[in-house]
Amino acid sequence: MSDIVTAGILVIGDEILSGRTKDKNIGFIAEYLTNIGIDLKEVRIVADDEADIVAALDALRSRYTYVFTTGGIGPTHDDITADSVAKAFGVPIDHHPEVVARFKERFQGAGELNEARLRMARIPEGAELIQSATILAPGFKIGNVIVMAGVPSIMQAMMDIVAPKLKSGVRMLSESVRANSREGDIGGPLREIANAHPDTIIGSYPFMDEDKKPNTNLVVRSRDPEKLNAAMNAVKEMLAGLKIAR
């Protein structure tokens, strides 16, 4: 188990960039990775364009332990993820015999196993399949890149299959407290606490509470439970002090 395992996400699809489809995968994967001790460091969304996909993939895979892609592995002409990944890795891509065999079992009607569907069996050389009985078009893992479907339910099934095979780091722990204060009232003391607790990450998130008053959630994160506690105690003392001062 390494100390820090990092990840990037690459979402592929014109439909996300046009606003037609609202992405639901980033939030899911982000939370999933946090829970298994992998730090998500960056997300990119690009169009169905080979050059854009390859450039983003190369930037992310050289920088992070893992890259998760979603989208572009279906049977139509705009599904170019597998080919783009093969190009990025400089490996050939062809119909994977195991996937073709499964498709032959599954599609038995006349013309059902057509060229479009066979396209979903195209897998870059050396990739490991991500599949199950309920997944039609498989995802795959090649090097540190995990290629998944764009349809949320299928992507989620693929995450469950691939997650146990990943290195995971020391999990980032997190605790939050509702400040019952406006962010601007606590910004000063909070900065001092953040400076005094360098191995923690302290986040401040304003929201409108049920009384329509500006309120703030404070989140302390750390890999070290003692450091997390120390910082959270300092935050709580600060908040208690504000209450007395009022």
Added chain:
Amino acid sequence: MSDIVTAGILVIGDEILSGRTKDKNIGFIAEYLTNIGIDLKEVRIVADDEADIVAALDALRSRYTYVFTTGGIGPTHDDITADSVAKAFGVPIDHHPEVVARFKERFQGAGELNEARLRMARIPEGAELIQSATILAPGFKIGNVIVMAGVPSIMQAMMDIVAPKLKSGVRMLSESVRANSREGDIGGPLREIANAHPDTIIGSYPFMDEDKKPNTNLVVRSRDPEKLNAAMNAVKEMLAGLKIAR
């Protein structure tokens, strides 16, 4: 009016990458830009880290007509967007007199206009403010970069203020049709139509319909209404042909 106006989005915030907060801004801005004739080409999400913000900002602002950022303009230590933007542009940043004057009117209680709140008045030199009576911390536009809040309601108000000032291109037109077919059944003929109509973008989006059957939405996009019509007619003829063949 130029023919093609492009944009990138940069979402800034640890809370999105940890999965704690689910982004609601990308989808909104994407749809907004499509409606005003601006092509969203790329989105990046990065952490509250100056080097990461500057690198992403430089990559996007050199590549696209506009860059829209969200997040990181509040009063706390983790709000570093304005400073990072100033750094990227190589300009000084200081308290903007107009914003300070407004804050002085607004915050009159003892200690209310503290250092934390004054932080929200820090604006890079040469930037134009994005503000209104209902917006506390202003956004700003510097060069081709538009800096907005992360809180969706405030970001949306800022989009409405800034949008009329932007160049807009020839609007991308879009029409969609429900195929009542599985994606794999139409992938072949659809590719032929896409090849025969090069000035259109044809997207294929599978979904589960109300009868729990795999179905597909087909979307044709083009800036030219005649080319859009020609491609959409070809798609509809293809779908009608499938129906007869059944």
